[in-house]
Amino acid sequence: MKGNFLSFVKKESLHILRDTRTMLVVMLIPVVLMILFGFAISTEVNNINVAVVAPERTDGVKDAVERLSQNEYFTFKGYIESDQIDECLRSGKVMAVVLFAADYDRRAAQAAAGVPTEPIIQLILDASNVNTAGSATAYLQNILLGTASAQSMFETRMLFNPQMRSAYNFVPGIMGLIFILVCAMMTSVSIVREKEVGTMEVLLVSPVRPFKIIFAKMIPYFTISCIVLVTILLLARYLLGVPMSGGVMGIFSLSLLYLVLSLSLGLLVSTIASTQVAALLVSAMVMMMPILMLSGMLFPIENLPKFFQVVSNIVPARWYIDAVRKMMIQGVPMVVVWKDCTILLGMTVVLLGVSLKKFNDRLE
Amino acid sequence: MYAIEVNNLAKSYGRVQALDGVSFAVRRGELFGLIGPDGAGKTTLFRLLTTLLLPDGGEAKVDGLDVVKDYLAIRSRVGYMPGRFSLYPDLSVEENLGFFAALFGVGVEESYDLVEPIYKQIAPFRTRRAGKLSGGMKQKLALSCALIHRPSVLFLDEPTTGVDAVSRCEFWDMLAGLKQRGITILVSTPYMDEASRCDRIALCNEGHILGIDTPTGIVGQFRSPLYAIRSRRTFALLEAARRQQGVVQCYPFGESHHLVVDDTFDKEQFVRALSDFEDLHIEPATPTIEDVFIKLMKR
Numbered sequence: 001m002k003g004n005f006l007s008f009v010k011k012e013s014l015h016i017l018r019d020t021r022t023m024l025v026v027m028l029i030p031v032v033l034m035i036l037f038g039f040a041i042s043t044e045v046n047n048i049n050v051a052v053v054a055p056e057r058t059d060g061v062k063d064a065v066e067r068l069s070q071n072e073y074f075t076f077k078g079y080i081e082s083d084q085i086d087e088c089l090r091s092g093k094v095m096a097v098v099l100f101a102a103d104y105d106r107r108a109a110q111a112a113a114g115v116p117t118e119p120i121i122q123l124i125l126d127a128s129n130v131n132t133a134g135s136a137t138a139y140l141q142n143i144l145l146g147t148a149s150a151q152s153m154f155e156t157r158m159l160f161n162p163q164m165r166s167a168y169n170f171v172p173g174i175m176g177l178i179f180i181l182v183c184a185m186m187t188s189v190s191i192v193r194e195k196e197v198g199t200m201e202v203l204l205v206s207p208v209r210p211f212k213i214i215f216a217k218m219i220p221y222f223t224i225s226c227i228v229l230v231t232i233l234l235l236a237r238y239l240l241g242v243p244m245s246g247g248v249m250g251i252f253s254l255s256l257l258y259l260v261l262s263l264s265l266g267l268l269v270s271t272i273a274s275t276q277v278a279a280l281l282v283s284a285m286v287m288m289m290p291i292l293m294l295s296g297m298l299f300p301i302e303n304l305p306k307f308f309q310v311v312s313n314i315v316p317a318r319w320y321i322d323a324v325r326k327m328m329i330q331g332v333p334m335v336v337v338w339k340d341c342t343i344l345l346g347m348t349v350v351l352l353g354v355s356l357k358k359f360n361d362r363l364e
Numbered sequence: 365m366y367a368i369e370v371n372n373l374a375k376s377y378g379r380v381q382a383l384d385g386v387s388f389a390v391r392r393g394e395l396f397g398l399i400g401p402d403g404a405g406k407t408t409l410f411r412l413l414t415t416l417l418l419p420d421g422g423e424a425k426v427d428g429l430d431v432v433k434d435y436l437a438i439r440s441r442v443g444y445m446p447g448r449f450s451l452y453p454d455l456s457v458e459e460n461l462g463f464f465a466a467l468f469g470v471g472v473e474e475s476y477d478l479v480e481p482i483y484k485q486i487a488p489f490r491t492r493r494a495g496k497l498s499g500g501m502k503q504k505l506a507l508s509c510a511l512i513h514r515p516s517v518l519f520l521d522e523p524t525t526g527v528d529a530v531s532r533c534e535f536w537d538m539l540a541g542l543k544q545r546g547i548t549i550l551v552s553t554p555y556m557d558e559a560s561r562c563d564r565i566a567l568c569n570e571g572h573i574l575g576i577d578t579p580t581g582i583v584g585q586f587r588s589p590l591y592a593i594r595s596r597r598t599f600a601l602l603e604a605a606r607r608q609q610g611v612v613q614c615y616p617f618g619e620s621h622h623l624v625v626d627d628t629f630d631k632e633q634f635v636r637a638l639s640d641f642e643d644l645h646i647e648p649a650t651p652t653i654e655d656v657f658i659k660l661m662k663r
Contacts, residue, residue, distance in 0.1 A: 007466035011455065018454045198450040202509075205414045206467045207440035361435075363416040 004208070008216030015190070016220050026186070030178050030228050031235065037170035038240045048073060048136050049094040051080045060105040067143050068098070074139070089126050096136055097124040098144070171236045172324035173297030175255065176317035178232070180291060182225050183262030184269065185283040187218055191270035192279040201363065211356060218263050225259050236328070245331030251324060254334065257344055258320045264351035265316075271358040291317040319343045365428060367392045367517050367548035368413065372422035375408050382408040384571040385422065390550055390564075395543045397562030398552040399653065405571040406552040407447055410521045413550070414444045427516055440468065443515030445506050447522045453495025457486055457505055460494050461512060468513035475514050478545065482538050483508045500531025507538065518542065520551040524558065536561045556654040567657050574660040579653060586651035586659060588612065589629070594620040594645040601641055608634050615658055620645075622655060 016023060050068060054061045057079070069076035077094050088094050099122040101107060107120045123140055127133040191214060194200040203213055233251065236242040244251065265287065273279035292298055294308060295317040301309055312318050323340035326332050334341065368390040375383040383405045390396040398406050411417040413426055415435035424431045429438050451460045461483070465472045476483075486504050489497065494505060503523055510518060520539075524532040536558065539549055543563075551562070559565045560579045567574040567582065575582060593614075595601040602621055605614045610629025614621050623646075631646065638644055 004466050004469055007463065011452070011459070011463045014459065015452070015454060197453075198446055198448040199452060201411075201416060201446045202444060202450045202464075203467070204416055205439050205442065205444040207436070207469065208467055362418065363411060364418070 005212065005216055008213055009219050012190075012217050013220045016224070022186075026182055026224060027228070027231075029181070030174065030232050033174050033178065034171070034232060034235045034239070037174060038235075046073060047075055048096060048132070049077045050074050050096045050098060050140075051077045051085075051088055051094040052098045052100070053080055053082050053085065054100040054104070055102045056104070058105045060108050061100050064098075064100070064144055068140075071139070071143055073136075074143075085124060089124065092126070095126045095132070096140060098122075098140065099124065168240075168242055168329050169325070170297075171232070171240065171242055172321045172328060173295070175229075175232055175324060176258075176295055176297060176321040177288070177291050178228060179225055179255070179259055179262050180265070180283075180287050180317065182228060183221055183259055184266035184287055185280065187221050187263055187266035188269035188273065188279045188283060189276050190217060190221075191267070192273050192276050195270075196275055204361065204363070210361060211359060214267065214359070218267075222259060222263065225262075226256075229255050229259075242328055243331060244328055247327070247333060250334035251327050254320070254323055254327070254337075254341060254344075257341070257348065258316070261316055261344060261348040261351065264348055264355055268351055268355035268358070271355055271360065290315045294318065295321050297321055316344060316347050319347075365392065366390060366425075367394070367427060368396075368550060369425040370409075370413070370422070371424065373409070373412060373419050373424050374421035375405075375412060375417060375419050381571050383412070383419075386568070386571070386573050387422075388566050388573060388576055390548060392548055393543065393546050395539060395549045395551065395561070395563045397559055397565040398550065398568055399554075399556060399559045399565050399657070400552075400568035401554055403570065404568045406568065407521055409568075410444070410446075410519050410550075410552065414442060414519055415439060440513075441516050443510035443513070443518045445510045445518075445520045445523055447525065449502050449506065451494045451502070451506055451509060454493060456491050456493055457497070458490040460505060461508055464509040465512045470513050472512065475512050478514055478542075479508045479511050481541055482511070499527045500534070503527055503531065503535060504538075507535075511542070515547065517548045517550070520549065522552050522554065524553060524555065532558070556652065556657065559653045565653070567653075567660060569657075569661055574657070582653055582656050583651055586656050588624050588626065588659075590649045590651050590655060591623040591625065591631075591646055592617070592620040592649040593623050595641045595643050597641060601638070601644070604638055604641070605634075608637055610634075613658070613662060617654070622649060624655070624659065 052061075052065055052068075054065075065076060068074055074096075080088060080097070082099070085097050085099075089097065101118075101120040101122075104120055107117045110117045111120065121144055123137060125133045125136060194203065204210060229252070233244070233248065237244055266283075269279055269282050269286075273282055290312075294301070294304070294312040294315045296312070297317070301312050301318065304312065319340040323337040323344075326337050327334065366389040368388075370389065371387050372385045373383055373387070374381070374385050386405070386409065398404075398409065400406055408417065412419050413424055413431060415431050415438050418432060426438050427441055431438060452463070455463065461472060461479075465475075472479075482504050486497070486501050486508070489501065494502065497505065507520075507523070510520075524535055527535065532555075539551065540561070543549060553559070559582075562579060564576065564578050565582060566576045575585065577585070593601065593605060598616075598621075602614060602616065605611060605621065605623060608629075610625050610627070611623060611634075612626055613624040635644065635646060
């Protein structure tokens with residue numbers, strides 16, 4: 001019976017290997033996503049165009065503008081008149097305008113001496129992109145305050161990701177997404193294909209129990225996922241420079257658990273769907289959307305409305321991404337994220353149990 | 365003992381009654397045909413007997429085993445070829461055969477003597493993908509795969525649908541060969557002309573069995589006089605003939621119409637009444653299974 005099982009695995013591997021296009025897509029998607037999120041798409045603030053309005057170009061103003069133009073995040077676009085502000089922002093020529101008060105030098109000195117004064121700098125920003133505007137404000141304040149106030153009241157230190165690299169944030173998210181894509185979607189489609197093509201009929205009229213065939217189906221997909229996992233981890237470490245200080249073994253073991261969970265999810269979908277298209281749609285709607293929206297991959301869970309915060313608890317990716325983020329970026333060992341691990345393990349057991357129970361021995 | 369026993373079997377899908385109390389029995393080593401149009405319930409019957417569906421009523425036994433209670437045992441000793449091509453199109457001919465052998469835990473060599481007469485015809489294409497085979501070759505491969513574990517009962521659901529005439533003829537020759545080796549075969553077909561290749565046939569329509577007998581026995585049931593009539597104006601002739609005295613039924617049959625009549629029919633009078641069909645041709649015809657089928661259906 002053992003050689004039997006291996007020949008099922010072989011048959012399934014042949015299916016996958018002969019479908020070169022799908023193979024390529026599966027292998028390339030993680031790489032493309034990593035590069036895309038790692039470099040092209042970022043929430044970091046870069047190359048912000050700034051204009052300055054200064055009634056008097058005193059030394060203090062010139063000094064502040066000098067610091068501004070030397071900063072890598074900003075590009076100084078020159079001085080403008082106050083009646084040009086609106087037009088400059090509206091046309092998108094600049095994203096931020098800095099207005100200096102008329103007697104800037106005197107009041108700056110007053111402020112430095114600790115005497116309360118009226119505001120001396122006004123910042124006007126194009127807030128159509130909230131994230132960028134927010135970050136730009138913070139940066140501008142930092143730069144311009146530099147010498148204006150003698151002592152800064154706060155000293156801020158960004159731990160774990162001091163450069164605020166957005167790639168760090170995305171890597172766990174991509175992992176959470178890609179494994180659902182490969183394991184859940186591809187397994188469910190491949191099981192449903194047997195139903196749709198009619199081979200399931202022949203498979204059922206045989207002495208082999210169907211779940212045995214299905215486990216054989218999962219093995220090649222599991223193998224592919226492991227390859228993808230290694231690829232992602234290598235890219236994250238050496239291309240994006242993610243620290244992985246929590247130990248690669250921990251991340252790897254947790255990911256293996258998540259892979260099994262995704263496979264169970266795919267099995268469950270296959271018991272519900274009867275056509276490949278339906279399986280794809282269910283996977284896309286029921287799995288992809290919640291992962292993108294409710295897992296903390298794109299939007300922090302704390303920012304979601306209360307209702308969706310509750311819903312996000314049943315999204316497995318939420319726990320996985322949370323744990324991987326902690327291990328990968330904060331560098332904590334696996335023990336610290338025991339809560340996420342336990343929840344994921346529980347979900348796996350439930351999903352696997354339900355889908356095996358639901359899996360039908362007959363056609364109806 | 366019978367290889368297949370079906371007793372008052374019923375199955376419905378929602379409000380559609382697919383099988384409505386069907387009973388028949390197939391002897392060991394018999395080649396038994398289910399003849400009937402699409403929607404007669406043939407596929408449902410096959411799925412019930414191969415334990416893929418659960419019956420709503422009645423009972424059935426395959427090889428002495430109950431299709432509900434002993435379904436696992438049945439599955440290892442029957443061969444099943446569904447109506448649709450159900451092999452893996454992306455696997456080669458020999459990979460398909462190898463997989464189905466593994467599915468039943470046998471080696472291809474063990475049963476090769478049984479499969480050989482069929483498989484040797486497609487063996488030259490053994491490395492070709494199954495999806496790229498012609499219709500006739502696909503059927504041969506599917507039959508080889510269904511036989512690889514030496515089943516005692518073989519279920520073939522419309523094996524010749526969509527296959528060319530020559531391959532259809534070859535296919536029935538192969539079934540005759542398998543029958544020689546003692547395998548019981550239940551085969552369904554919508555083609556009435558194939559019925560004569562069976563030992564016994566059951567005519568079925570809309571979930572009922574209309575009659576069971578040997579092909580000659582079935583034809584023998586047809587006792588009314590039968591004529592074939594022909595004219596260039598085919599449709600007008602059909603209409604006109606149906607209105608004549610003593611005509612029970614008139615229906616298109618190949619290039620002519622078949623005319624079923626009773627005692628009150630007078631051939632001379634019929635020809636006179638249809639005298640405006642100058643090219644009217646009328647001659648006695650030998651009844652076929654199709655004639656019996658149409659007669660039983662009308663009842």
